[in-house]
Amino acid sequence: MENRKERKITARNLDDREFFYGHKGCPGCGGSLAVRLALKVLGEKSFAVLPAGCMSAIGFVFPQMAFSCNAMISTFAGTASMLAGVAAGARALGLEGIHAVGFAGDGGTADIGLQALSGAIDRHDRIIYICYDNEAYMNTGVQKSSLTPTGARTTTSPVGNRLRGAVTPKKQMFEIVAAHGIDYAATASVGHPLDYLRKVEHASRVEGTSYIHVFAPCPVGWGHDSAETIEVAKAAVDCGLLYLAEYTGGGFILNHDPGEFSSIRDYLLGQGRFRHLGEEEIEAIVAQRDSRWQRIRREWRT
Amino acid sequence: MENRKERKITARNLDDREFFYGHKGCPGCGGSLAVRLALKVLGEKSFAVLPAGCMSAIGFVFPQMAFSCNAMISTFAGTASMLAGVAAGARALGLEGIHAVGFAGDGGTADIGLQALSGAIDRHDRIIYICYDNEAYMNTGVQKSSLTPTGARTTTSPVGNRLRGAVTPKKQMFEIVAAHGIDYAATASVGHPLDYLRKVEHASRVEGTSYIHVFAPCPVGWGHDSAETIEVAKAAVDCGLLYLAEYTGGGFILNHDPGEFSSIRDYLLGQGRFRHLGEEEIEAIVAQRDSRWQRIRREWRT
Amino acid sequence: MSHPSRSKAYRPPSRLEDYPTGTVFPAGHLVETSSGWRSKRPVIDTERCINCLVCWLLCPEGVIRKSPDGRLEIDYDYCKGCGICARECHPGVILMKQEGA
Amino acid sequence: MSHPSRSKAYRPPSRLEDYPTGTVFPAGHLVETSSGWRSKRPVIDTERCINCLVCWLLCPEGVIRKSPDGRLEIDYDYCKGCGICARECHPGVILMKQEGA
Amino acid sequence: MAGMNMFLSGNEAVAAAVRLARPQVIAAYPITPQTTVIERLAEMVEDGSLASEYLHVESEHSALSACIGASAVGARTFTASSSQGLLYMAECMHYASGGRFPIVMMNANRSVALPWNIYGDQRDSLSLLDSGWIQAYAEDAQEAFDMLIQAFAVAEHPLVLTPAMVNLDGFALTHTYELVNVPDPSDVDAFLPRFTTANRMDPEHPVSLGFTAGPQHNQAFKQLQHLAMLASGQVIREAEERFGQRFGRSYPGLVETYRCEDAERVIVTLGSVAGTVRPVVDRLRSTGERVGLLRIRYMRPFPDGELRAALAGATSVGVLEKDISFGYEGTVFTNVNSAFARSGASPRNLLNFIGGLGGKDITPTDIENLFARLAAPEGLETVTFI
Amino acid sequence: MAGMNMFLSGNEAVAAAVRLARPQVIAAYPITPQTTVIERLAEMVEDGSLASEYLHVESEHSALSACIGASAVGARTFTASSSQGLLYMAECMHYASGGRFPIVMMNANRSVALPWNIYGDQRDSLSLLDSGWIQAYAEDAQEAFDMLIQAFAVAEHPLVLTPAMVNLDGFALTHTYELVNVPDPSDVDAFLPRFTTANRMDPEHPVSLGFTAGPQHNQAFKQLQHLAMLASGQVIREAEERFGQRFGRSYPGLVETYRCEDAERVIVTLGSVAGTVRPVVDRLRSTGERVGLLRIRYMRPFPDGELRAALAGATSVGVLEKDISFGYEGTVFTNVNSAFARSGASPRNLLNFIGGLGGKDITPTDIENLFARLAAPEGLETVTFI
Amino acid sequence: MVEIRWHGRGGQGAFTAARLLGVASALFEHRHALAFPSFGPERRGAPVLGFTRIDDRKLTDRSMAGACDVVAVLDDTLLEPSVLQGLRPDGLFLVNTSRSVLDIEPPPGVRTVLFDASSLASQYLGRPIANTAMLGALAASSDVIGIDAVIRAVRHEMKGTQREKNADLAKAAFLVLGGVA
Amino acid sequence: MVEIRWHGRGGQGAFTAARLLGVASALFEHRHALAFPSFGPERRGAPVLGFTRIDDRKLTDRSMAGACDVVAVLDDTLLEPSVLQGLRPDGLFLVNTSRSVLDIEPPPGVRTVLFDASSLASQYLGRPIANTAMLGALAASSDVIGIDAVIRAVRHEMKGTQREKNADLAKAAFLVLGGVA
Numbered sequence A, B: 001m002e003n004r005k006e007r008k009i010t011a012r013n014l015d016d017r018e019f020f021y022g023h024k025g026c027p028g029c030g031g032s033l034a035v036r037l038a039l040k041v042l043g044e045k046s047f048a049v050l051p052a053g054c055m056s057a058i059g060f061v062f063p064q065m066a067f068s069c070n071a072m073i074s075t076f077a078g079t080a081s082m083l084a085g086v087a088a089g090a091r092a093l094g095l096e097g098i099h100a101v102g103f104a105g106d107g108g109t110a111d112i113g114l115q116a117l118s119g120a121i122d123r124h125d126r127i128i129y130i131c132y133d134n135e136a137y138m139n140t141g142v143q144k145s146s147l148t149p150t151g152a153r154t155t156t157s158p159v160g161n162r163l164r165g166a167v168t169p170k171k172q173m174f175e176i177v178a179a180h181g182i183d184y185a186a187t188a189s190v191g192h193p194l195d196y197l198r199k200v201e202h203a204s205r206v207e208g209t210s211y212i213h214v215f216a217p218c219p220v221g222w223g224h225d226s227a228e229t230i231e232v233a234k235a236a237v238d239c240g241l242l243y244l245a246e247y248t249g250g251g252f253i254l255n256h257d258p259g260e261f262s263s264i265r266d267y268l269l270g271q272g273r274f275r276h277l278g279e280e281e282i283e284a285i286v287a288q289r290d291s292r293w294q295r296i297r298r299e300w301r302t
Numbered sequence C, D: 001m002s003h004p005s006r007s008k009a010y011r012p013p014s015r016l017e018d019y020p021t022g023t024v025f026p027a028g029h030l031v032e033t034s035s036g037w038r039s040k041r042p043v044i045d046t047e048r049c050i051n052c053l054v055c056w057l058l059c060p061e062g063v064i065r066k067s068p069d070g071r072l073e074i075d076y077d078y079c080k081g082c083g084i085c086a087r088e089c090h091p092g093v094i095l096m097k098q099e100g101a
Numbered sequence E, F: 001m002a003g004m005n006m007f008l009s010g011n012e013a014v015a016a017a018v019r020l021a022r023p024q025v026i027a028a029y030p031i032t033p034q035t036t037v038i039e040r041l042a043e044m045v046e047d048g049s050l051a052s053e054y055l056h057v058e059s060e061h062s063a064l065s066a067c068i069g070a071s072a073v074g075a076r077t078f079t080a081s082s083s084q085g086l087l088y089m090a091e092c093m094h095y096a097s098g099g100r101f102p103i104v105m106m107n108a109n110r111s112v113a114l115p116w117n118i119y120g121d122q123r124d125s126l127s128l129l130d131s132g133w134i135q136a137y138a139e140d141a142q143e144a145f146d147m148l149i150q151a152f153a154v155a156e157h158p159l160v161l162t163p164a165m166v167n168l169d170g171f172a173l174t175h176t177y178e179l180v181n182v183p184d185p186s187d188v189d190a191f192l193p194r195f196t197t198a199n200r201m202d203p204e205h206p207v208s209l210g211f212t213a214g215p216q217h218n219q220a221f222k223q224l225q226h227l228a229m230l231a232s233g234q235v236i237r238e239a240e241e242r243f244g245q246r247f248g249r250s251y252p253g254l255v256e257t258y259r260c261e262d263a264e265r266v267i268v269t270l271g272s273v274a275g276t277v278r279p280v281v282d283r284l285r286s287t288g289e290r291v292g293l294l295r296i297r298y299m300r301p302f303p304d305g306e307l308r309a310a311l312a313g314a315t316s317v318g319v320l321e322k323d324i325s326f327g328y329e330g331t332v333f334t335n336v337n338s339a340f341a342r343s344g345a346s347p348r349n350l351l352n353f354i355g356g357l358g359g360k361d362i363t364p365t366d367i368e369n370l371f372a373r374l375a376a377p378e379g380l381e382t383v384t385f386i
Numbered sequence G, H: 001m002v003e004i005r006w007h008g009r010g011g012q013g014a015f016t017a018a019r020l021l022g023v024a025s026a027l028f029e030h031r032h033a034l035a036f037p038s039f040g041p042e043r044r045g046a047p048v049l050g051f052t053r054i055d056d057r058k059l060t061d062r063s064m065a066g067a068c069d070v071v072a073v074l075d076d077t078l079l080e081p082s083v084l085q086g087l088r089p090d091g092l093f094l095v096n097t098s099r100s101v102l103d104i105e106p107p108p109g110v111r112t113v114l115f116d117a118s119s120l121a122s123q124y125l126g127r128p129i130a131n132t133a134m135l136g137a138l139a140a141s142s143d144v145i146g147i148d149a150v151i152r153a154v155r156h157e158m159k160g161t162q163r164e165k166n167a168d169l170a171k172a173a174f175l176v177l178g179g180v181a
């Protein structure tokens, strides 16, 4: 048996078993890949909780059950508190080796589920909370969430003469959970699967609350080809709109500095939701990225 | 007429009118002082929203109405969203010069009201949200909130052989709202009234969301004499458990560095809620303060 | 006037028709005092007062007033006797006197 | 077995008594396939495959399997034809073929 | 008919009505099957055809809280929700009605978890029948459109000042396209003047709102609230009258009867399933059977008098509803029964048919069977799941 | 009587009962007048007399969500709330019952805002009557204690598996001290064995919980839920029987009748106000008036049969309740009336007395007046605010 | 009353066809029409349905169960026997396919029309979005709707460059199938 | 049934007195008792009430309105005429005061007992917490409760150093007022 403490996960040693299989997700769904991979790390003793959202909608339609581990849908607002209950119940009943893990969308995390998440972090509940970020309310048909990036077209942030997609910046969930003094937090991307797997593995060993924010493209909502999901997820990191980082023990760690960024323009215009953006708007996004990276490079460890 | 943009507030030029008068608060209530002072700055065009909590309970008992400006009680969870509605309605109706201001307790802010607050910050709603922090659910009789500091005795964080008051650290609300990239945030104390008044005045001019976290001792819940409220509020700053700071334009500013801290021990043991603390427990609190100040002094501007 | 004061004429509604439609009522409408809460009463020695206004600023009830002649007055209808003013007055010119004594 | 597969024998309950008490049901219980969703079918040229497992790792459906002899197989009952495997296969040995063509 | 005929879904009809009603503030949160309403509204705000503040809130509790806040400064407000969302704002529903804020809400009737299900039943709104909101149930998209416009007029009426909810069956109404006549804006403006109220923050005359009322006073506020809701019955009828005069579409008040005159057997129901009952009534009538349909258009205020009057001659009444109050019977049935009990005279047969839960289909054949069951004399279980 | 006599408030009695029931997880959020329950429980956890996981949650929605999560792994769970808190968790209430999680909740009945008010009326729990929870109403602290213990036994019974709520009138019960017999822990353990269920996450046999069920299947789950709630009636009676044998205190099932045998006029009510009616009944009986009291102990499952049987001889029935469903009548009245309508025979007079809203006092004199009104023959308004 | 059931995949416009047919009928032939989609947890790529009901009198019944008069299939990879469920014995089976023989066989009375709408659409639109072509085909092969109404509906609902192209496409499909306007 | 109403300020223990009297009566004289506080938005320092009802038969009526047999006042700054509201004409008016004459005058039939409980309490406890002394006084000046029951109740409910001191204080008050145990 491997020493769980030191296991470095690769495609070779990753569990062969599938715990999320036969779901009704769209072809090329980044979110379902994020769920699938995390469960391969956490294994059969996962007690998964998923709020209303794409992953629960596609995973549990009686009598078709796509999760092979224990899993449950929570209320949209209740992911973290239901997880807390699962963890507390398991502890009270003496169940060992359980991973109480949640998979919630961006809306279920940064909007309606934020308060319960904050409560769990505050209690240092031993739960792993994974936010798969597809940057809108997808299950209900692509409405703006607070994690929808500026400029993105959604059905409630339309594009026309008066509005040009979402007008507010993306909420900084990673920084917000870090400001809580959470036990462990990380950002990740399905475009960087090994980094993501390592972070899930790390979270599974944390005595307290872990939060992983994994970027998970949605071909339907973003308007790219289903085959491009991984590329888009990589490009977001390469162009600097997404950074791979961790927060632990009171400090930030940048896991990966792309150095020269790839083109934000290409990243944006490759997706239907951004195709209306003009040069000026793109420049503004570039400027924002640059100022954020300045701060990151200045303040975060690497 | 003064130039509102540059007004420096002192006891001399502060509005003589009282907008919170005849309330049923306990003698020496720090929270009611925080409300009173803020309204003197914001004036008669304040549209105040107060959730369930001491300030609403003592201010609006039909037919005794202690607010002289427009004011309204909100649901416990709905301070920020009701404020957002007030601001939006006022804008839609063309009402000018209005200040939509909320006064919520620590529980109503950091626990049940956090999500709505986060939503308002995300939308950059033009509201002023003031959290009067008395470090517990006072209106219901001193239960632990997520802003109750470690070690404090409350009715739900009792002191005995197994537990020694609250076991979790105080949630870092100021850092959390700052992590949102809020337009303006500040900490304050009723023990430093001029600093507080200045911050309220500043908030009144911010085009977007302002958050002020004002430390407001509660003689009943904390177990100190009603006359000591201001002293306790000052001591918290002097001993370094509370820092006076602002967040604006993406950066933190420390307003006041006490240099040498006064005794945390004296601060704690002067209050009934901490009187059970032993030396070791106090040492741990001191250590925590020191490490936090190390970070503050390193990272924040002054 | 800068302070609300008790409306002595007010009678609470007795008939349904006298109640407001909605939970709406004039602001600053006082019908009760809180003087009965107090066991000690602050008394300012206005002669020695240096008019620093600290007490005025810090009273949670806002009951200390600047009278036209510049002296400070206390609205004993609403002072609760908390003692903050006395404690915070640097020259120490506010005395807390036992009520009814 | 490492993958759930469709339970062909399963018949949905028709009588009340056959339903579970509570919303509880065996995990990994599949009764439908998603093969009908696909318009293109990935085909691995196992001869040229270098077994880097990238496709195995990145398939959102998890339908690429390591067969006992080490070759990769695709569970076409649940492959949706998204094309990720083909796109991410560096040696380019996965072909997306039109279904029914 | 003036205005324009359009082929719209129920949700699009609602959005079109909201545009014409010109609410000053809209705050809502997406949920199937309500979502397309707020999507259309977002587009209208974008394209300038609707001048509203549109708040992207982070939950339904905040959506209704924001509407309350906006109403508290005197703005006309609209929100929309469904199912889980409606329940998530339950606290605010009581708050809005108790505060007499005449917010108008569209609710897409949907099943309530657990189990999860996005289809139409009416447990969501019916489980909040006591929350102090006027509750209207539409049968088709045109009625939904018209009810929505009327809802503002009724809710904001000085004698009423009570929030109103217009219910559309999920999918069956919200997502079905059909012909809808959309009147001219000027006509709607004339029908629905600007909202004015004294129940608001006023910069000139500051007020305290949403206060505490102790044991001596609290009940008076509740009694006034009850009386206002009762008064809304008459106001609804007047609004329909005015509406009919201006727009040429008239409505029959709190209940609609269909071929009930001499009916022995009547199915009482609400919402779109009435449309399935209608042709069955016609068919049975054509074979001489004395059957009828009574459609409840408003559950609050509850039309007990109208019901009794309309059903005075019926010997068998079957209440068909998409709802169950676990451990008793359907909530509509309970309400209807009470109307009978209060008069001391119940029909001989009084049956409850529960169907359509979680979107289970109710077919014309089902309806025929129900009428047949109503013909059988006795010995039937009172509550039957169909 | 074994055990120990203690002078406890209703809330303390509840806390004492919870301690003996040994829930494995407790999650609750403070609200007046529930708070002292969770304060006592916090102390018990601290002093080791109760071995529960005690979660300091940030809201009621999270409190009940946490209980659902814990129940979903097979833990016995307890929560407590009131009024605004109950409404804030409304979504989770339906969720818990639909998922068949036998959580036990204590609710301190309190008025619902607006206006704000912390005193006892029953609009909070009665407005959630359709949420699928068993609802019990206690008259005194001893009954609250006993109901609480029984609630776990009933809720967790395999035929029931439904959450249960025990209601105590705010202040009148929650904050009033009186004598309570607290049994020995070993006796309670024998009465209430460890909770076991198949409706849980199981590391050995993984399950999916809380899933979606489409239109074909959804109604079946709802129907089963209804049947389980109906079955709970018998289970409650059996639990009371067993309880009586072990603890020497017996209870009469879903309703209690007091001097109803040959009563012509009966007041039907629930909760602590029954205690005000009792001495008035005695007084009037002593002057020969044939009056009685029927106390509803459980609102869900609704005891329609018991009610009809007990009231068969009454000519005048007055339902006295601390609740109003705006635009109709009191919800208890509606429920009672339906029971009559279903039998085809209503009493001659059927009146509704609404009182106690926001804690308005209901005095013995008021009760005497109500009995007098029930004696008057006709022409009365059906709904009267007292 | 006639009922038309449209089969497609999520994204292929089956429901748009159903709705356009409703528009054509209700707005331009002044009949009564209802159009509604199927809706489920299935996602893009999964088979979906659209329905149109047309009658001369007001349609009030919204129940789902019921026979249909026309089954129109937008994608021949969907052709499984279940596609024919509920089709009336004298109904129309209209399939977008380049094949001339199908693997499934409708009951004897059913009239089958096979038509390569995708190719025609590619010609006109540059993309194989077949729904408007299928509307033209329906007009040609049944009396459910007239081609004029179809064209007016397309013009009424579509915008920009798609508008006239689709109108032309519908007309072309109509003519290809021998429709006489 | 007798009803005792306790007047004090928030923090002075008026409700504790009410509850201790209930304990004394229910647990140690085996009678039926209810004890309950008043509750309102008022805060520390504001006047508050406590109630005890005692009867030989089970008490079920929890309504508030009603006359009371004893009014016990813990703080003479509370002495306003309203304090006497509802006191029965033959009731007892028990006041903790150092004065010998009061500004308010109870109706003729009412028996008034003035007693400086605070001073006695200061002596025994070091603090002027007068509620247990007032219980002793009540035992001495009425037949509502016996002093033994009062003492047992104090011992039953209090902890630590307060326990015996308060028991002694109650007893002392009882004796000062001429009670005979």
Ligand SMILES: Cc1ncc(C[n+]2csc(CCOP(=O)(O)OP(=O)(O)O)c2C)c(N)n1
Pocket: A031, A052, A053, A054, A055, A075, A076, A077, A104, A105, A106, A107, A108, A109, A134, A135, A136, A137, A138, A139, A140, A145, E029, E030, E031, E032, E060, E084, E085, E088
């Ligand atoms: C209280 C409540 N409000 C609204 C909904 C409707 N709803 C279900 S899923 C969803 C969107 C989920 O978005 P996100 O969390 O980003 O997950 P995604 O669908 O994108 O995977 C919404 C709005 C709900 N189920 N419950």
Ligand SMILES: Cc1ncc(C[n+]2csc(CCOP(=O)(O)OP(=O)(O)O)c2C)c(N)n1
Pocket: B031, B052, B053, B054, B055, B075, B076, B077, B104, B105, B106, B107, B108, B109, B134, B135, B136, B137, B138, B139, B140, B145, F029, F030, F031, F032, F060, F084, F085, F088
């Ligand atoms: C939904 C809901 N839950 C609980 C309550 C009860 N409640 C009212 S005020 C309060 C405590 C408020 O604490 P905080 O916000 O810190 O303000 P404080 O009373 O300390 O001033 C609580 C728990 C409520 N009113 N609404």
Ligand code: SF4
Pocket: A024, A025, A026, A027, A028, A029, A030, A031, A032, A054, A058, A134, A138, A139, A217, A218, A219, A220, A221, G043, G044
């Ligand atoms: S809509 Fe997007 S997130 Fe949802 S299942 Fe489809 S691809 Fe995944």
Ligand code: SF4
Pocket: B024, B025, B026, B027, B028, B029, B030, B031, B032, B054, B058, B134, B138, B139, B217, B218, B219, B220, B221, H043, H044
């Ligand atoms: S309890 Fe504390 S916060 Fe509340 S009114 Fe009293 S002093 Fe102020």
Ligand code: SF4
Pocket: B028, C042, C058, C059, C060, C061, C062, C063, C064, C074, C078, C079, C080, C081, C082, C083, C084, C085, C086
């Ligand atoms: S004692 Fe307190 S309330 Fe009175 S004047 Fe001084 S500070 Fe104000």
Ligand code: SF4
Pocket: C044, C048, C049, C050, C051, C052, C053, C054, C055, C056, C072, C088, C089, C090, C091, C092, C093, C094
């Ligand atoms: S604090 Fe003292 S010196 Fe200053 S104004 Fe007040 S009374 Fe005068």
Ligand code: SF4
Pocket: A028, D042, D058, D059, D060, D061, D062, D063, D064, D074, D078, D079, D080, D081, D082, D083, D084, D085, D086
């Ligand atoms: S096409 Fe998509 S679903 Fe099929 S094997 Fe490749 S990656 Fe997996």
Ligand code: SF4
Pocket: D044, D048, D049, D050, D051, D052, D053, D054, D055, D056, D072, D088, D089, D090, D091, D092, D093, D094
């Ligand atoms: S990605 Fe290509 S080369 Fe690598 S394992 Fe898969 S098929 Fe083989």
Ligand SMILES: [Mg+2]
Pocket: A105, A106, A107, A133, A134, A135, A136, A137, A138
């Ligand atoms: Mg999302």
Ligand SMILES: [Mg+2]
Pocket: B105, B106, B107, B133, B134, B135, B136, B137, B138
């Ligand atoms: Mg607080």
